[in-house]
Amino acid sequence: MSGNSELAVETLELGRRYGRVTALEGVNLRVTKGSYFVLLGPSGGGKTTLLRLIGGLVRPSAGRVRLHGRDVTDLPANERPTTMVFQSYALFPHMSVARNVGFGLALRRVAKREVRERVDRMLDLVGLTGYQERMPHELSGGQQQRVQLARSLVLDRDVLLLDEPLAALDEKLRKEMCFELKRIQEQVGITFIHVTHNQEEAMTVADRIAIIASGRLIEEGSSREIYEHPARRFTAEFIGETKIFEGTVEAADGARARVDIGIGVIEVGNRDANVRVRDAVSISIRSELLELLAPDETASAAMQSVPATYEKTIYLGLTSSHRVRLPDGAEVGVRRFSGARGTARIEPGAQVRLAWHMEDARLHTS
Ligand SMILES: Nc1ncnc2c1ncn2[C@@H]1O[C@H](COP(=O)(O)OP(=O)(O)OP(=O)(O)O)[C@@H](O)[C@H]1O
Ligand SMILES: [Mg+2]
Known part of the structure; x- marks a missing residue:
């Protein structure tokens, strides 16, 4: 052989x-x-x-x-x-x-x-x-x-x-x-x-x-x-710092899926995972690809977002982690270079939106 x-x-x-x-x-x-x-x-x-x-x-x-x-x-x-x-x-x-x-x-x-x-x-x-x-x-x-x-x-x-x-x-x-x-x-x-x-x-x-x-x-x-492009949720969680949303598919075609994640409904690309309506899925987004927007800030059509409350910023040297709390109680970190200019000061307790580009989110079936 x-x-x-x-x-x-x-x-x-x-x-x-x-x-x-x-x-x-x-x-x-x-x-x-x-x-x-x-x-x-x-x-x-x-x-x-x-x-x-x-x-x-x-x-x-x-x-x-x-x-x-x-x-x-x-x-x-x-x-x-x-x-x-x-x-x-x-x-x-x-x-x-x-x-x-x-x-x-x-x-x-x-x-x-x-x-x-x-x-x-x-x-x-x-x-x-x-x-x-x-x-x-x-x-x-x-x-x-x-x-x-x-x-x-x-x-x-x-x-x-x-x-x-x-x-x-x-x-x-x-x-x-x-x-x-x-x-x-x-x-x-x-x-x-x-x-x-x-x-x-x-x-x-x-x-x-x-x-x-x-x-x-x-x-x-x-x-x-x-x-x-981690195919599996395990990989997304094991490597890097990642936010995982869990949810149920509401609607899906070959290109996109709409997923109910409890605190909202978000859209995500469906070309790789190919999920169907009612599938239980998870969505992963790298913490450095998340953004914070003011509540009234208009985002581009390709952006997805959920409401959040800003809590604090943890200084980590090269990067800082901006911590926000979601309506379901989950804490999420948004990574930015500590030296980044133009980072607006946000007051603890301020209402913000946690946002990301749709193409930066990965859909997983397991
Ligand atoms: N000689 C052995 N007898 C019984 N169980 C074993 C033996 N060698 C490994 N195992 C078990 O097999 C599993 C895999 O072990 P393995 O040593 O391959 O893991 P690993 O990925 O190398 O872990 P680590 O990063 O801690 O070195 C573990 O549950 C371990 O307890
Ligand atoms: Mg070993």
Whole structure:
């Protein structure tokens, strides 16, 4: 049985149970060769399980795994073209950087001189030239992470599996390492599959992102697609700050739907969701795409709005969150750059309208 050889990884209805716990179910994943692919999702969603199934560290309860078109479901980890980078640094504490990086090659009985050359090349790639003789405890967290990366890359496998590789780093270092990982992946050209629950990390490195939650692949797309056009309500809520309205469809055609959301009736595009009258739906709008209007301000025909009461503004540095209360009691944040000019002062308790352009709202059936 052979599959599409343009794909580095393909899973077919992949599933894993632990006793009565379903860790993963019905996952059909397709990862293009040479891409930087991210598995993003909340804790306990099944990301590590999926990564381990791909690497052969865990056996599936259902489904198949193909690597470069070849079915490897029954192959052990060491016979697969994959290598894993773990969350904890997991360096050998009593070995120098060079010996740590060369360890896998030494096990394979690669000649000493070749080991040294390949180790040097890898340390150069990860920006650690000259660190050969350092011991792990003499390195910072970010440097240890680089050594681990070099140790995996030196094995020259086709697919690198990274499980929360930056989780132990502080925010600033994590950002730097994101750019480094991306650069290294582009340089070596092999496929990276990177697990994280941090959305900024995901967006920084990824060519494509798959959202994994409750043991399922929720949806998959580029960073921009996932952020701007989330197909599923779960994605809209998980990524970014989002207002969700729930309601019932009153009228619908192929282009638009009118939805009763309790505090009003609003119109929303219906091309993607294709809902029908009486369907229960949700509508998501990014907080930075919401606007506040004065109650008597005339908005363009493409604007939708609901009444609201202004409460306060929370200063967050780059942005501020203008908080309003809706008639149903829900609190909503409207994001604006803190430095934005011309932001009118609104008094707490003032009546306003919470508004948005119709094309910025997404309609979801689930
Ligand atoms: N060896 C195991 N035995 C029993 N249950 C397990 C085992 N490994 C994972 N699970 C369960 O499977 C589910 C998915 O776990 P998994 O580790 O894949 O999640 P994750 O998305 O990697 O989470 P995190 O972000 O916290 O690392 C969880 O409910 C977990 O408790
Ligand atoms: Mg995990």
